[in-house]
Amino acid sequence: MKTDSAGRRRQILMNPGPVNADERVRAALAGPDICHREVEFTDLLRRVRDKVVRICGGGNDHAGVVLTGSGTSAVEALISSVVPQGGGVLAIDNGHYGRRMHDIAAAYGLYTRHLDLGWGTRIPQAKVGRLLAVDERLTHVLVVHHETSTGMRNDVAAMATEAHRYGREVIVDAVSSIGAEYLDMRTTGVDWLAGSANKCLEGMPGLGFVCGPRSGFATLDAMPRRTFSLDLHRHYLAQEVTGAPAFTPGVPAFYAFDVALDLALREGVAARGARYARLAERLRDGLERLGFRLLLAPEDRAVSLTAAALPPGVDFAAVHAGMRDAGFVIYPAQEVLSGEYIRLSTMGTMSDGDVEAFLEKLGGLVSAAVATDAGFTR
Numbered sequence: 001m002k003t004d005s006a007g008r009r010r011q012i013l014m015n016p017g018p019v020n021a022d023e024r025v026r027a028a029l030a031g032p033d034i035c036h037r038e039v040e041f042t043d044l045l046r047r048v049r050d051k052v053v054r055i056c057g058g059g060n061d062h063a064g065v066v067l068t069g070s071g072t073s074a075v076e077a078l079i080s081s082v083v084p085q086g087g088g089v090l091a092i093d094n095g096h097y098g099r100r101m102h103d104i105a106a107a108y109g110l111y112t113r114h115l116d117l118g119w120g121t122r123i124p125q126a127k128v129g130r131l132l133a134v135d136e137r138l139t140h141v142l143v144v145h146h147e148t149s150t151g152m153r154n155d156v157a158a159m160a161t162e163a164h165r166y167g168r169e170v171i172v173d174a175v176s177s178i179g180a181e182y183l184d185m186r187t188t189g190v191d192w193l194a195g196s197a198n199k200c201l202e203g204m205p206g207l208g209f210v211c212g213p214r215s216g217f218a219t220l221d222a223m224p225r226r227t228f229s230l231d232l233h234r235h236y237l238a239q240e241v242t243g244a245p246a247f248t249p250g251v252p253a254f255y256a257f258d259v260a261l262d263l264a265l266r267e268g269v270a271a272r273g274a275r276y277a278r279l280a281e282r283l284r285d286g287l288e289r290l291g292f293r294l295l296l297a298p299e300d301r302a303v304s305l306t307a308a309a310l311p312p313g314v315d316f317a318a319v320h321a322g323m324r325d326a327g328f329v330i331y332p333a334q335e336v337l338s339g340e341y342i343r344l345s346t347m348g349t350m351s352d353g354d355v356e357a358f359l360e361k362l363g364g365l366v367s368a369a370v371a372t373d374a375g376f377t378r
């Protein structure tokens with residue numbers, strides 16, 4: 001049995017976040033008790049915000065705001081806070097999280113145009129442009145970078161190009177891509193981005209963040225205040241001007257994120273992406289050998305997640321239970337893919353050996369299921 005440094009049973013997490021974290025990140029959780037309105041936290045907050053901007057490829061004209069909450073809270077803070085009175089959003093939906101961006105906008109009563117493409121469908125760039133051209137109310141384009149429901153990587157740079165052609169801005173949900181997929185704010189033209197600490201950045205759960213241009217943050221005071229606790233302008237002023245959070249932060253998660261960001265910056269986004277891609281290649285080859293069918297074309301696949309159809313006669317619940325007994329947590333697909341598909345993440349401190357052990361155990365379960373199935377149908 002695999003154990004961690006404290007002798008606890010180590011589960012390999014193949015769910016797309018939270019991920020298995022480096023021992024140094026976990027150890028940081030046990031940092032000292034501090035007051036979040038004293039200099040210790042001001043320093044920690046400044047460090048973390050600076051590193052977030054660097055990970056996002058931002059420059060001196062960018063700023064980061066870190067929120068205590070899950071990734072969705074960062075996405076929601078953005079959508080609710082940056083759209084002007086009378087503005088609206090074009091929500092690009094090719095999976096669960098694209099739909100969620102739309103639903104968040106709708107929950108705030110924003111004017112929305114829902115581009116419902118169907119799961120795993122590539123975004124037609126020209127169509128996005130045409131929709132913007134005919135509807136002046138659409139001030140923002142909402143798009144997910146890595147659509148974690150399918151494993152698809154959307155071309156957010158193309159969306160930024162299209163939005164800017166019509167003088168609009170693009171808001172990217174980069175929750176499951178930032179840290180491992182190329183997403184440089186200066187070169188891609190992405191205006192606003194939301195991320196979280198516990199996916200490809202390999203921190204602990206509990207923190208979300210937003211990165212955007214300082215000029216953009218400065219305009220937020222003119223926007224309608226649609227929310228109190230997720231008001232991005234409130235958080236920006238508190239963190240940027242006062243150097244303290246607006247509300248009580250998850251201090252241990254900040255300690256862990258500080259270390260996780262150091263590790264991410266040291267490794268580099270490109271190298272981390274390559275590391276995940278190697279694990280994913282190994283995993284995908286193995287799955288195909290075992291009779292799983294991969295959902296997407298190779299060029300559409302993100303490095304951190306694989307969606308695959310179970311072989312005929314193989315039941316998700318049985319595979320989940322068998323893999324859990326062996327120390328691996330696998331994830332079901334959502335909504336339209338549920339039942340037939342599994343999703344497997346390659347984020348975190350997973351090793352080649354973990355993937356090999358996973359495939360070996362999975363192979364045993366699949367053979368057993370197929371044999372039983374054949375037995376019943378003979």
Ligand SMILES: *Cc1c(COP(=O)(O)O)cnc(C)c1O
Pocket residue numbers: 016017070071072073075097144146147148173174175176196
């Ligand atoms: C995981 C995920 C989210 C939601 O993150 P939570 O931390 O669960 O709120 C949002 N968007 C994408 C693309 C994700 O993968």
